Amino acid sequence: MEIIRFVIDFLSFYTIYLMLSISLNLEYGYAGISNFGKVLFFAGGAFTVGSMATRLTILLFQGRWIDIEEYINTDVILGTKVSLFFAQHPLYGIFIFLFLLVLAMSISALLGYIASYPAIRLREDYLGMTLVVSGELLRNIAKNYQPLVCGTFGVYVPNPFSWATGIFRDLLILFILLIFSSGTWLIMEYLLNSPFGRLLKAMRDNEKVVESYGRDIVKLRIKTLMLGSAIAGLAGGLYAFYTGSVNPDDFTATKTFLVWVIVIIGGAGNNLGAAVGALFYVFIDRLIAYYKHWICLPFDINYMSYIILSIILILVIFYSPQGLFPEKPARTPVIEKLRRGKQIKSIKMQEQE
Amino acid sequence: MNENILRTFKVTKRFGGIIALQDVSINVPKESIVMLIGPNGSGKTTLINVISGQYKPDSGKIYVYDKDITGLSPHKIYKMGISRTFQIPLPFRKLTVLENLLVVARNVEGEKITSSLFKRKKWIKDEEELAEKAMEILEIINLDHLWDNEAGNLSGGQMKLLEIGRALMSDPEIILMDEPVAGVNPKLANEIMEHVLALRDEYSISFLIVEHRLDIVLKYVDIVYAMHNGRVIAVDSPDKIISHPAVAAAYLGG
Numbered sequence: 001m002e003i004i005r006f007v008i009d010f011l012s013f014y015t016i017y018l019m020l021s022i023s024l025n026l027e028y029g030y031a032g033i034s035n036f037g038k039v040l041f042f043a044g045g046a047f048t049v050g051s052m053a054t055r056l057t058i059l060l061f062q063g064r065w066i067d068i069e070e071y072i073n074t075d076v077i078l079g080t081k082v083s084l085f086f087a088q089h090p091l092y093g094i095f096i097f098l099f100l101l102v103l104a105m106s107i108s109a110l111l112g113y114i115a116s117y118p119a120i121r122l123r124e125d126y127l128g129m130t131l132v133v134s135g136e137l138l139r140n141i142a143k144n145y146q147p148l149v150c151g152t153f154g155v156y157v158p159n160p161f162s163w164a165t166g167i168f169r170d171l172l173i174l175f176i177l178l179i180f181s182s183g184t185w186l187i188m189e190y191l192l193n194s195p196f197g198r199l200l201k202a203m204r205d206n207e208k209v210v211e212s213y214g215r216d217i218v219k220l221r222i223k224t225l226m227l228g229s230a231i232a233g234l235a236g237g238l239y240a241f242y243t244g245s246v247n248p249d250d251f252t253a254t255k256t257f258l259v260w261v262i263v264i265i266g267g268a269g270n271n272l273g274a275a276v277g278a279l280f281y282v283f284i285d286r287l288i289a290y291y292k293h294w295i296c297l298p299f300d301i302n303y304m305s306y307i308i309l310s311i312i313l314i315l316v317i318f319y320s321p322q323g324l325f326p327e328k329p330a331r332t333p334v335i336e337k338l339r340r341g342k343q344i345k346s347i348k349m350q351e352q353e
Numbered sequence: 354m355n356e357n358i359l360r361t362f363k364v365t366k367r368f369g370g371i372i373a374l375q376d377v378s379i380n381v382p383k384e385s386i387v388m389l390i391g392p393n394g395s396g397k398t399t400l401i402n403v404i405s406g407q408y409k410p411d412s413g414k415i416y417v418y419d420k421d422i423t424g425l426s427p428h429k430i431y432k433m434g435i436s437r438t439f440q441i442p443l444p445f446r447k448l449t450v451l452e453n454l455l456v457v458a459r460n461v462e463g464e465k466i467t468s469s470l471f472k473r474k475k476w477i478k479d480e481e482e483l484a485e486k487a488m489e490i491l492e493i494i495n496l497d498h499l500w501d502n503e504a505g506n507l508s509g510g511q512m513k514l515l516e517i518g519r520a521l522m523s524d525p526e527i528i529l530m531d532e533p534v535a536g537v538n539p540k541l542a543n544e545i546m547e548h549v550l551a552l553r554d555e556y557s558i559s560f561l562i563v564e565h566r567l568d569i570v571l572k573y574v575d576i577v578y579a580m581h582n583g584r585v586i587a588v589d590s591p592d593k594i595i596s597h598p599a600v601a602a603a604y605l606g607g
Binding site for chain 1: 405406407426427429430431432436437439443444445446447448449451452453455456457459461462463464465466468469470473476477480481484500501503519523
């Protein structure tokens with residue numbers, strides 16, 4: 001039984017980190033934007049869900065607005081009641097679930113626009129700094145401004161699938177997470193193996209040239225960042241629903257750099273790399289979380305996954321600096337066709353010789 | 354006389370206290386090859402950068418035909434039909450040679466997020482045509498056998514050719530070339546200039562070329578502007594420009 005729980009938990013976390021690493025890969029691996037504020041957009045999605053799930057449900061279906069005092073003091077009670085409500089009305093639960101995910105994506109995309117606005121025209125390092133700061137800013141606001149997600153204690157997130165019971169519920173949620181993450185994966189594969197993906201790589205390699213060939217790089221960067229942020233927001237929203245609570249201190253800058261390490265280990269500019277990198281991290285992290293009582297160490301076991309991850313990072317940088325799965329040219333149908341055609345030609349030429 | 358495709362009028366550009374360009378007025382007639390010469394630091398590349406929008410001039414005007422393009426950003430100037438090549442080749446290193454061309458084409462369908470997802474059929478069809486055109490250009494510049502190689506692995510001379518190929522791919526009316534043959538062996542350099550001539554004759558493209566290698570380039574061009582310390586000091590046909598005393602003095606440091 002414990003093994004099944006482990007697998008479910010592992011896969012659920014994996015889907016969320018997969019989405020985060022794909023979105024960073026889009027921004028950094030393809031477009032060359034140093035997004036050091038990934039956690040900002042992840043948190044944006046999680047806070048959207050955390051702050052609204054309970055209150056919105058009560059407002060919509062019971063017509064009552066919870067005042068801030070009541071929300072802060074009794075969010076767990078209110079949230080549990082909403083969970084019970086969802087157990088009786090599954091469709092309402094699914095509606096709230098989907099609605100809040102869309103909202104989480106929109107708010108994160110908007111945050112992407114706002115956070116990048118002052119620095120998007122500047123060189124990438126300034127943008128990186130602005131984004132690091134913005135991420136910490138949001139976390140501190142959430143921590144100290146209780147009406148958002150109840151401050152330091154965090155907020156309880158009702159379970160929209162509480163009508164399902166036991167292991168079935170976990171499997172259902174996992175199934176939904178898998179749909180969202182594989183959907184994201186597919187869309188990104190289509191999107192990046194197209195003229196759009198090619199243009200992003202060109203901008204990364206030399207933005208001055210791209211600009212003198214008529215492309216508005218500021219616009220392109222903003223679009224990319226908004227898309228990446230929307231994906232991170234979706235991941236954040238799903239994370240909030242999956243864990244059932246949102247706590248501001250869960251969203252430190254460490255999360256950002258974890259995703260960076262994942263992308264660099266896997267291979268920037270290749271989504272397969274991002275997927276494998278995420279697999280490494282989540283597997284190590286979950287394994288330690290589940291079996292930590294079996295291990296005895298002279299330091300806090302929670303740091304173990306960072307240690308292992310950084311050793312992998314060092315090894316990868318030594319032996320395969322472009323990551324485990326280095327970047328490949330965009331595979332559009334036309335290029336594939338040309339490649340096959342040319343190969344046939346060259347084989348024929350060899351035969352003739 | 355042909356109508357002027359590109360005209361600068363008293364363009365001045367300062368960098369702090371240094372005057373890089375002072376009242377530079379040049380004309381590029383349609384379907385002609387105009388050359389800019391001058392010693393290092395005379396402002397040739399700055400002029401190219403000002404025309405293509407990388408720098409904004411402090412004063413003066415730039416016209417394409419009769420349209421004022423002064424101070425527009427590079428991506429808008431490109432839309433007027435101006436393409437440029439760079440002094441140091443700047444290929445998209447991780448893209449293949451073919452992709453380097455595909456990415457700069459005009460009006461690429463599928464370049465936006467929505468069109469790349471929802472107009473897939475359309476952009477695949479478009480890309481087929483673009484790829485065909487790109488292959489033709491690669492044949493012209495003798496890079497077709499390297500079409501699937503990463504541009505970062507090309508030799509210096511091949512990168513120069515790729516720069517030109519990229520400029521051609523964008524269907525320009527005029528190409529600004531910043532030292533297209535510098536650092537290229539004489540045989541290849543002559544080939545490049547032959548291509549330039551052919552392109553002018555076949556596709557009616559005009560050229561503004563900055564180059565030091567007078568021995569190779571002069572015989573291919575129609576008009577030569579000589580610059581020194583940010584000013585135009587002489588304009589003449591290629592066979593007469595060298596005999597201008599000011600030009601000789603500028604080059605020999607008289």
